[in-house]
Amino acid sequence: MRTTLLVLGAALIGGGALIAAAATTPSRIASSAVTSESVEKAALGKEIREYLIANPEVLVEAMQVLERKQDGQREAVAQKAIREHKAELLNDPESPTGGNAGGDVTIVDFNDYQCPYCKRAHQAVKAVMSADSKIRIVYKDLPILGEPSRIAALAALAAVAQGKHLALHEALMEASGKLDRARILEIAASVGLDVARLEKDMEDPKFKQLIDRNLALAGALGIRGTPAFVVGDQFVPGAIDADTLKQLVANARKR
Secondary structure (H helix, E strand, C coil): CHHHHHHHHHHHHHHHHHHHHHHHCCCCCCCCCCCHHHHHHHHHHHHHHHHHHHCCHHHHHHHHHHHHHHHHHHHHHHHHHHHHCHHHHHHCCCCCEEECCCCCEEEEEEECCCCHHHHHHHHHHHHHHHHCCCEEEEEEECCCCCHHHHHHHHHHHHHHHHCCHHHHHHHHHHCCCCCCHHHHHHHHHHCCCCHHHHHHHHCCHHHHHHHHHHHHHHHHHCCCCCCEEEECCEEEECCCCHHHHHHHHHHHHHC
């Protein structure tokens, strides 16, 4: 927000200066004197500039109004997408799931295994899931941080065939340091996966297709980064803590 304020302030203040300059600098094309209209614009520009310098809180208020408006628009887009893509969110047969298959609330978790905010949010998800046996979770791999993220997503998806998705998901989320193919396969071996079989399964084109569907779904929801969640019918962008997630689950149950 600070960067946006600076840009907006510079634009408004600079705009006043440009108006003044346009009105007070003789045109190279027109030979006539500066018109009264341009003089009035110059005076107005000067007044706006002086007012904004004297009252910078106006910029803050304007940005707060703009952000509330944008948040409302994003929420409306997300709510429409949740309604229209409910089956894809909740019941894509290729998307790994966990928790209680018959749970009364579903959390849809969009994540990237290299995203530090996803790793932070993962701890909140673990805490809430361990304390609430009535939650179902759907994992939506969204590898947006480069090739290692894509390899990790393919490995996690392929691990389903060996019954090790959750084990690999948690190990990747809790791994520190940089990921690459060798490190990902090392982590896979550490949780008991047959790595040779895993590598072969990772080549199945259905996983690439699933990732493409996840990316399209994220676009429809207006997701601009990871993590992001859908809890019941609520869209939640960004990392969340355990208390916030508990409240979201409670809200979903009320609905």
